[in-house]
Amino acid sequence: MEQQAKNDFEFRGNAAEWFGIWIVNLLLTILTLGIYSAWAKVRTNKYFYQNTYVADRNFDYHATGMQILIGRIIVVAALIVFNIILAAAPVFGLLLLVVLIFAFPALFVNAMKFNARMTSWSNVRFKFDGGYGQALLLFMVYPILVIFTFYIASPFLQRAWQRYRISNHSLGGKTFVFDAPIFPYYKALGVSLLWVVAVTLLFVIFGWNTIEAIFAEIGISTSLGDEPDSMLIGSLFGLFYGWVFAAFLPALLIYQANIYNVMFENTVLANQYQFAANISPIRYVWIVVSNLIVTVLSLGLMLPWAKVRLHRYLTEHTSVYVNGSLDDFISELGPEVGSIGQGFADIEGIDVGF
C-alpha cells in the first residue's frame, strides 16, 4: 500500500467580506435593470471558487460577464419568439414544443461543457465529454421506465445521473471515475423514509386529541348541514403544514446529505486521487433550517452569512487522498463552447454544479 496524503478541502472566504461584494452586486443589478446580474454571477462564482482550496491550490471560474449575458439574451429572445409562434399558430407551436423537448438535453450537455471549461483548479481546466444520446435517455426515457416500477428503481436513476455527470468530467487529461454499488442509495432512501414514518407517528400520537376533535366536529356539522367551525379547520391546516414541514423537508435534506457522501466516496480521479466526504445529515438539516430562519428574520441581510456557512460546512467535510504529484495536470485545449446552454440553465434554474 502506497502512502496516501489526506487533503481536506477548505474555504478561506468569510461572511463579512462576501456581504460587501454581495450587496454591491445587488445594488448594481437593480441600477442596471438586471444587466449587471451576469457580471454579478461571475463575481460570485469567482469569490467562492477562488476561496476554495485543496492541497493549498484553489479553483477559479473563468467565464466573463459578457459571455453569460449573451447566452441569457439568446435564450430569452428564443423564448419570446416561441411564445409568439405559439400564439399565432398553435399547431406549429406544438411542433416546436416537441423540438424543444429534444433540444433540452443538448442544451444541458452544452451547459455542462461550458461550466467545466470555465472552471479550473491549480490553473488547469476541467472538461466535460458527456454525449447527447445518454443525456436524452436520462432526461426522457429512464424517468418513464422508473414510473413503471412504481419508483422502486429510482435509486438506479439517481446513480445513473451521478455516473453520467462525474465520469464524463476530466481534469487536465485525467478522467474522473465514478463507480458505486446500489446499496448505499437504497440505504439513503430508507433512512429518509424512516424519518417520515417516525415524524408521522409522533404527530399522530401527540396530535391525536386535535385530530379526533376535528373529525368529530366535521362529522356533526355535515350531518346538521352546517359549516364546520373555522377555528378547527384552521388547526387542522396548521397540523397538516406542520407535518409536511417536519416530515418531508428534513427527509429530503437527509437524503441529499447521504447522497453527497456516497457521490464523493465513490469518485476516483485517474486511479490516483480518491475522494471522501463525511457530511452529517442531522448537522446539514440544522444548518439549512437555521440558515432559513436567520435569513427570513434578517429580511435577507444574513443571506451572505448563510451561504458562506453552508459552503464552508460542505467544503470542510470533503477531502481527497492524494497518491502522487499534483504538478502533472495539463489542460487539454478543446473547441470553444458557447454559453447558450449555460444561459438556458440560468433561466430555467437548472443546477449544473459538479
Add this chain to the structure above:
Amino acid sequence: MKIIGRAFPKLTSEEIEAVLDIQGDWADLIANDRRRLQRLKVSEIIFDPPLGRLPRRLHLPDGTLFETSDRAAVAQIEGHGFWNVLDRFEAFRLRLVGIVLISALGVYAVYRLALPILIWAAVALTPDPLRQAMDAGTLRSLDAFITEPTTLSTEQQQAAQKIFDRLIVHLPDQQQRNFTLTFRSAPALGPNALALPGGTVMMTDALVLDYDTDVHAGVLAHELGHIVEDHGLRQFYRSLGIYVLVALIAGDTGPLLEDILLEGNVLLSLTYSRAAEEDADDFALRLTDIAGYDPAGLLWFFRTLPDSDNTRQDWFSTHPSSGRRIERIEAYLATRN
C-alpha cells in the same frame, strides 16, 4: 520592486515559487532557484479584477498565471479602472450601511414598479390558447378531487345562463372575451362560484338552488370582474415574478428557501387577494346596476353566509371577511340612493 508569489506555466498545474521583479516598464519573472523564467512588458500584463482579500491573479503575456498575496504591490503597477473602484466600495466598512439603505430602496422600487410592469407584460403576452388550456386543466383537477356532475335541470341551468348572458351584453367591447358558464355539484364548496383565467365561470348547484336571481347576478358579476381584471393570472405571475426577481437580484438563495419562494409565497399573496376581492365586488355592483339587477343581491348573499359576523379569521383568509364586504356594499348602496 519585487512581488513574491507563485507561477503556473500556461495550461499546467505545475507550481513554481517565483518573484516578479519590476523595473520601470519591464519585469523579470524569476524562480526561487534564481532561474529567469521570462522577461515581459508590464503594460502587457492582464490583471484579474480584485476580489475581497483573495490573492491577485496576473496573466502574463505568454499565458503564465502569476498569483500573489501582495495586493499593495499589485495596486502600484496596475492602472485604475472600474473594478478597482468597485473593490473599494465592496470593502466591509461603515459606508456599506449607506449601500444597504440604497439597496433597500432599490428593492422596494423593484417590488412596487418593476414587478407590476412584469406582471402586466406577462398577462398581455399570454396567448388565448394557453388561457383555455389553464381553464381545462383546472376543471379537470376539480372534477378529479372536489366536484361532481351537476344535478340541475335544464331549465334551472338555462335560467342562470340567461342572467350570465345579460350581464355579458352589458360589458363594454374592450372587456369582451370568450365567456362560458358551467355547473358542478360541490357540497364541499357550499353555495359558491369560481372564475378561471380563460373566461370560464363555474357555479355550484347550491348557489343556483338556494338563492334568487339578484343574488345569482351579483355573484356572477363578481366572478366576471375577476376574469376581466385578470386577477387569477396576475396572482400566478406575481408568485413566479417574485421568484425570478429574487433569483436575479439576490442570487442563489440556497436549499429550502428557494423552494419556499417558488411554491410558497402564500403570505405575500394574501393582501393582494383581498384587494382583488374588493375590486371584483365594486365591479359586480356597477355591472348588476347597469344590467338592471338589484345590486343588493350581493349583500344578501354575504348576509346569509355562516360567518357573516365573524371578523376573527380576516387576517388568515384570502377573502376579506363578509362583515367588511357588507359594510362596503352598504356604503355603495347609500351613495347610489
